[in-house]
Amino acid sequence: MDLATIIPILDATLRSATPLLFVCLAGLFSERSGIIDIGLEGKLLIAAFFSASVAAMSGSVWIGLLAGIGASLVLSLLHGVASITFRGNQLISGVALNFLASGLTVVIGENWFGLGGRTPQLSGAARFQPIHLPGVEAMADVPVIGPIYSNLISGHTILVYAAIVTVALTWWVLFRTRFGLHLRAVGENPESVDTAGISVIRLRYSAMVIAGVLCGIGGAYLATGLAAGFVKEMSAGRGFIALAALIFAKWRPWYALAACLLFGFLDAVGTRFQKLEVLGVNVPTQFMQALPYILTVVILAGFVGKAIPPRAGGTPYVKER
Amino acid sequence: MNKLPKWVDVALIPFINLLLALIVSGLVILYIGESPFEAISIMVRGAVGSTYGWGYTLYYATNFIFTGLAVAVAFQARMFNIGGEGQAAIGSLGVALVCLAVPWPHWLIALPAAVIAGAIFGAAWAAIPAYLQAKRGSHIVITTIMFNFIASALLVYLLVNVMKPVGTMAPETGRFPPGTFLPDAYDMAGWVGLRFSRSAPLNITFFIAILCCVLVYLLIWRTRLGYQIRAFGQSESAAVYAGISPVRITMITMLISGGLAGLMGINAVMGEAERLVIDPVQGAGFVGIAVALMGRSHPAGVFLAGLLFGMLYQGGGELEFDIPAISREMILVIQALVILFTGAFDNMIRMPLERLFNRPGRGGGSPAKPMPPGEGTTHKPAVSEPEKS
Numbered sequence: 001m002d003l004a005t006i007i008p009i010l011d012a013t014l015r016s017a018t019p020l021l022f023v024c025l026a027g028l029f030s031e032r033s034g035i036i037d038i039g040l041e042g043k044l045l046i047a048a049f050f051s052a053s054v055a056a057m058s059g060s061v062w063i064g065l066l067a068g069i070g071a072s073l074v075l076s077l078l079h080g081v082a083s084i085t086f087r088g089n090q091l092i093s094g095v096a097l098n099f100l101a102s103g104l105t106v107v108i109g110e111n112w113f114g115l116g117g118r119t120p121q122l123s124g125a126a127r128f129q130p131i132h133l134p135g136v137e138a139m140a141d142v143p144v145i146g147p148i149y150s151n152l153i154s155g156h157t158i159l160v161y162a163a164i165v166t167v168a169l170t171w172w173v174l175f176r177t178r179f180g181l182h183l184r185a186v187g188e189n190p191e192s193v194d195t196a197g198i199s200v201i202r203l204r205y206s207a208m209v210i211a212g213v214l215c216g217i218g219g220a221y222l223a224t225g226l227a228a229g230f231v232k233e234m235s236a237g238r239g240f241i242a243l244a245a246l247i248f249a250k251w252r253p254w255y256a257l258a259a260c261l262l263f264g265f266l267d268a269v270g271t272r273f274q275k276l277e278v279l280g281v282n283v284p285t286q287f288m289q290a291l292p293y294i295l296t297v298v299i300l301a302g303f304v305g306k307a308i309p310p311r312a313g314g315t316p317y318v319k320e321r
Numbered sequence: 322m323n324k325l326p327k328w329v330d331v332a333l334i335p336f337i338n339l340l341l342a343l344i345v346s347g348l349v350i351l352y353i354g355e356s357p358f359e360a361i362s363i364m365v366r367g368a369v370g371s372t373y374g375w376g377y378t379l380y381y382a383t384n385f386i387f388t389g390l391a392v393a394v395a396f397q398a399r400m401f402n403i404g405g406e407g408q409a410a411i412g413s414l415g416v417a418l419v420c421l422a423v424p425w426p427h428w429l430i431a432l433p434a435a436v437i438a439g440a441i442f443g444a445a446w447a448a449i450p451a452y453l454q455a456k457r458g459s460h461i462v463i464t465t466i467m468f469n470f471i472a473s474a475l476l477v478y479l480l481v482n483v484m485k486p487v488g489t490m491a492p493e494t495g496r497f498p499p500g501t502f503l504p505d506a507y508d509m510a511g512w513v514g515l516r517f518s519r520s521a522p523l524n525i526t527f528f529i530a531i532l533c534c535v536l537v538y539l540l541i542w543r544t545r546l547g548y549q550i551r552a553f554g555q556s557e558s559a560a561v562y563a564g565i566s567p568v569r570i571t572m573i574t575m576l577i578s579g580g581l582a583g584l585m586g587i588n589a590v591m592g593e594a595e596r597l598v599i600d601p602v603q604g605a606g607f608v609g610i611a612v613a614l615m616g617r618s619h620p621a622g623v624f625l626a627g628l629l630f631g632m633l634y635q636g637g638g639e640l641e642f643d644i645p646a647i648s649r650e651m652i653l654v655i656q657a658l659v660i661l662f663t664g665a666f667d668n669m670i671r672m673p674l675e676r677l678f679n680r681p682g683r684g685g686g687s688p689a690k691p692m693p694p695g696e697g698t699t700h701k702p703a704v705s706e707p708e709k710s
Contacts (some may be wrong), residue, residue, distance in 0.1 A: 038403075038466065086672075091401050091462055093665030095610055096657045106350070110648045111353045117648070148346030231383035240466055247463065284482065290474035293467040297449075299465075300459035309460070 003144065006153050009268050014152070015226060019044065019265025020216030022255045023242035024249070026091060026211040032174065033207035034187040034312035039079055040215060041070050041239025042101030047072040047219025049105040051228035052119040053112060055126040061224050064126065075101065076212030077126075077205075080217060087316035098239075099212045117232035119223075128157035128225040164257070166313035167213070168303055171253040173253050179270030182206060188308035190317040198320040200317045244296035252308060263292045325671075325678055331622070335615055336662060337670050339629075342658035349654055355644055367639025368632035374639070376506050376521020381633030383588045384522070386656025388609025389627050390537050391582035392444075393618040397541055398574040401555035404450060404465025405582040406445040407472030412583020415442025415588045417484075417494055417597035420590075422541040425500035432503065434531070435591050436584065443583015445575040446472060451575030455568040461575070469606070479600055491547060494597040503592045524592035530627075533581060534620040541620075542575075550574050582606060608634075611656055614664045630656070635658075 023040050030037040047068035055064025075097050106117040113119055133154035139146045163275040174180040182203055186193045190200045222238070223230045241263050248254035248262075270288035277283070325334075347357035368378045388405045395402035401634035402408075425431035446675050450464035480492040489495075507522040510517035520562070541547040553560040553570045561567060608630055616622025638650035660668075 025377040036462075039463070078661075078676050082661070085520065086666055088665035088667055089401075090665075091403070092610070092660060095607065095662035096401065096665055099607070099653050099657030099660065101653075103650045103657055105656055107349065107353070107648055110650075112644065117650070237470060240470065243463070244467065273628075285515035286474040286478035286481075290471045293470045297453070297464055297467050297471075298460075300464055301453050302457045302459065 002312055007147055009191065009265075009272055010219050011152050011155075012266040012268035012272065013261060014018055014156065015264075016162045016267045017162045017260040018239035019218040019222045019226065019238055020245055020260040020263060021167065021257060022214045022221065023239055023244045024260050025166055025253065026218070027243055027246045028170065028174075028249075028251055028253065028256060029183070029207045029214070030211040031246065031313055032187045032310055033065070033183050033204045034190060034317070035079070035083055035204055036090045036091075036094070036314045036316070037079065037208060038066060038091060038243065039075065039097035040094075040211075040242055041235055042094075042098035042210065043072040044077045044219045044222065044239045044242075045105055045233070045235040046075055046101040046235055047216040048223035049101075049119070049219075049230045050218035051216075052122060052223035053109065053223050055122055056113075056120045056229070057126075059126050061122075061126050064224055065217065065220040068220035072216035073209065073212035076208045076215070080205050080208035083316060084208075085162035085200055087318065090314055090316075094123045102233060104222060107249075109230065109232075119230040122228045126224070127228055127289060128221070130155045131158055131161075134160055157221070157225040159217060159225050162217070163221075167253050167257045169195075172196060174253065179206075182309075187312055191311050194268070194317075194319060200319075201293055204317075220302075241292050244292050247309075248299055249294055267293050322623065329674060329678065331617055332666070334670055334674065336664040339376045339615070341670075342655060343537070345658050346651070346655045348649060350651070351517045353646055355646055360644065360647060362491075362638055363640050363643045364632070364636030365407040366636075367635035367643075371518065372510075372516070373518035374635060376518050376523040377638070378628070378633040379386060379506075379527055380522040380524070380588070380593065381531045382596040383527045384605040385419050385630045386534065386624055386627035387585040387588070388582050389612030389616060389623040389692045390441050390533055390606050390609075390620065391424050391578045391580075392609045392613035393620070394537060394541070394550075394581065394615065395574055395578040395622050396404050396613055396618040397554050398550045399571060400454070400571065400574065402447065402465055402575065402578045402582075403462050403533070403610065404447060404468050404579075406604070407465070407469035408470075408579040408582035409589075409602040409606050410472045410587040410600075411446040412439040412443030412477050413586030413601040414479070415439050415598060415603075416586035416590045417497075420497040420501040421494060423667045424498050427500055431501040432525075432587075432591075435501070436585055436703075439583040440580035441583070443586075444580040445668065446583070447575045448572070451572050451579075454575075455571040457598025473600070477599060477627045478599075480597065483598065492599050495593045496593070496664070499633045500593060501591060505586075505592070521591040524588065526588035529584070529587065531624070534624050537581075543708045548575065568624075580628050582609070587623075588709050597673070608656065609687060611660045612658060613662070642681075684686040 011225030023044050026043070027040050051064040054067035058064065079090070079097055081095050082088040083090040107117070109117045121194045131154070136154050138151045169239045169273050174184060182193060182198055186200055186203045193203065194200050222234060227234065242260070245256060245259035245263055246278060248259040266288055270285055271286035350357045358539070366374070366375050367406050388409060391405045391408065391532065392402055416435045419435045419438040420431065450461050451467055453459035454461040477492065480494065484494045485492055486495040503524045505562050506521055507519045508515045509525065520641070541550065549565045549570055550558070552563065553565055553567065559569060585605060586601065589605070590597055594601065612623055612626040612630055615626035616624070625685060633652060633655060637649060640647055640651065641649045
C-alpha cells in the first residue's frame with residue numbers, strides 16, 4: 001500500500017469518526033453523572049433530521065445546527081425528567097426515545113417535504129463546506145508531508161476540527177474543573193456529593209444538557225456535513241457504536257478519541273474494500289461491520305482489561321430524610 | 322410502604338398510561354393536519370373489522386406474545402433482555418435450517434423439530450450475554466444490544482454467501498418444502514366449518530403462543546424454579562442467603578427468555594414467509610419490551626398487550642393506506658409513547674395515585690397513618706431496575 005491508498009482511507013476514517021466522537025462524548029458526560037443513556041442513537045437521528053430540514057428551509061447551515069441541537073436537547077431533557085425527576089428506568093426511557101426519534105423523523109419529514117422521509121438535497125450555504133487550511137498550495141509539492149497536510153489534515157468541515165477540540169475540552173472540564181470533579185463524584189457516589197451540599201439533581205441535569213448539545217452537533221454533522229441531507233434511519237446504529245466506543249474507552253475522553261478513530265477506520269476500510277483479504281483469508285464485509293460490537297463484547301467480558309462503568313450508573317438518586 | 326389496590330396497579334395505571342400515549346399521538350396527528358378520531362376509527366376498523374384484519378392482528382400478536390414473554394421472564398429475575406431482536410433472528414435461522422434440511426413429509430412432524438430448533442438457537446444466542454453477566458459481571462443490556470447487531474450481520478452474511486440458492490439475486494433462502502407449510506387460519510376455520518380470509522398470515526403458531534403463556538405462568542408461579550427466579554429478582558442478596566445460585570438463575574432465566582424469543586421464527590418464518598429473509602424479525606423484538614411493560618410481566622398481561630400491539634400494527638398499516646399523509650412510522654411514535662409512559666414515566670402517574678389512595682380514611686384497608694411528605698416517592702418502579710453490573 002502506498003500513500004495514495006492510505007491517505008483517502010485515513011481521510012474517510014476522520015470523517016466517519018466525527019459523529020461517533022460527538023455522540024461518544026455526550027454519552028461520557030451522561031454516564032459519568034450516573035445516567036445510562038442508550039437513547040444516544042435517537043438523539044443523533046432527531047438532530048440529523050431537524051438540522052437538515054431547517055437548513056433546507058432557511059438556507060443556512062448554522063440555523064440548521066441550532067435546530068438540531070434544540071431537538072436533541074428536548075429528547076435529552078425528556079430522558080432527564082424520566083430518569084432524574086420521576087426516577088424511572090433509564091434503559092427503558094432510552095429505548096422509548098430511540099423509537100420516538102425513528103418514528104417522528106419520518107412522520108414529520110413526510111409532512112414537511114413529502115419525499116418519503118427524506119429532506120431536499122442540501123447545497124451551498126445549507127451545508128458545512130470543507131475548510132482549506134492556510135498554506136495548502138505551498139505545501140502541496142513537498143513529498144510525504146505535502147499530501148498528508150493538504151489531503152488529510154486540511155479540507156474537512158469545521159465540525160471535524162471542533163470534534164477534536166471537544167475531546168480536549170471534555171478532558172479539561174472533567175479532570176481540571178470543580179464541575180468535573182463533582183460530575184465524576186455524582187456518578188460514583190451521589191450520597192457523598194449530596195452530603196457536601198451540592199445538588200445531585202442539578203449536576204445530573206447539566207450533564208443531560210451537555211449530552212444533548214453534543215449529540216445535536218453530531219447529528220448536524222451527519223446530515224449537513226457528511227451527507228447532503230437527511231434520509232430515513234440515517235444514524236444507522238452509530239449511536240450504539242458510540243456507546244460501544246465509550247465502553248471501549250472505559251469512560252475516558254482521550255481513549256474515546258482513539259476508540260472512535262478505530263471504529264471509524266473499520267468503517268472506512270469496510271466501505272473502501274468490498275473484498276478484503278487479510279493473510280490470505282477473505283474477510284466478509286459483514287464481519288467488518290460487526291467488528292466494533294464484537295470487540296466491545298470482548299472488552300466487556302474482561303479478558304482484555306476490565307471495563308468498569310461509573311458505580312452509580314442506572315440508579316435514580318433518592319435523597320434520605 | 323405504600324400499597325396500591327391491585328386493580329389500580331394492573332388496570333388503572335396501564336389504562337391511564339395508554340390514554341396519555343394516545344393523547345400525545347393524537348396531537349401529532351393533529352399537527353399533521355388530520356383528524357385523530359378519524360385515524361383511530363380507521364385503525365380499529367382495519368384491525369378488527371374483518372376476518373382479514375383479525376388475521377393480520379393475531380399474526381402480529383403471535384410475534385409480540387413470544388417476544389413479550391421473553392422480556393417478561395427476564396424482568397421477573399430483574400434482568401433487561403433487550404436482545405430479543407437478535408435472539409429471534411437467530412431462532413428464525415434455526416427454524417429455517419430445520420425446514421430446509423429434510424424433505425419433511427407432514428407439518429405435524431416438522432413443527433416439533435422446528436420448535437426445538439428455534440428455541441435452542443434463540444437460547445444459544447442469549448447464552449453468551451447470560452454467561453458474561455453471570456460470571457464476568459458484564460452488563461447484560463449492553464451485551465445483548467451488541468449481540469443484536471452481530472446477529473443481523475451474521476444473518477446477512479449467511480444469506481448472501483451461504484444459504485442463497487445458486488443463480489438468484491435476492492438475499493433469501495429458497496422456499497421451504499411443502500411438508501413444512503403450517504395450516505393457516507383459512508385451513509383451521511375450514512376444519513370447524515367456518516370461513517376465514519384466505520390471504521391473512523395467521524396460522525397455528527398462535528395456539529403455540531397461548532400455550533407458551535400458560536407454560537410461563539406455571540413456571541413462574543407454580544414451580545420451585547419460578548419461585549427462585551422471582552426471589553432472585555426481588556433481592557439478589559436474600560436469594561443468595563436462601564441458597565439460590567445467582568449464576569444458575571441468570572443462565573436459566575436468560576436461556577428461557579432467548580428460547581421464547583427464538584420461537585417467534587416459527588410464526589414469521591415457517592408460518593408466514595416460508596423462507597428465511599434478510600430481516601425476519603422486523604422490530605418485533607423491541608415491541609416485546611413495550612408488551613412486557615404494558616402487561617406488567619405477567620403472561621395474561623403479555624397476551625392482552627400483545628393483542629393490543631397487534632391491532633396497532635395492523636391498524637397502523639391500514640391507516641397509511643387510507644390517509645397517505647400519516648406514514649406507517651406513526652406506529653413507531655405510538656409505540657415509543659407507550660413505552661415512555663408505561664416504563665419511564667410510570668412514577669408520574671403512580672406518585673399522585675399513591676398519595677390519593679393512601680390518604681387517611683381512604684382506600685379501605687390501607688393504614689390510616691398520615692404519610693410523612695415525600696414518603697410516597699421512595700418506592701421502586703413497578704417492573705424492574707435491572708442494574709446488576
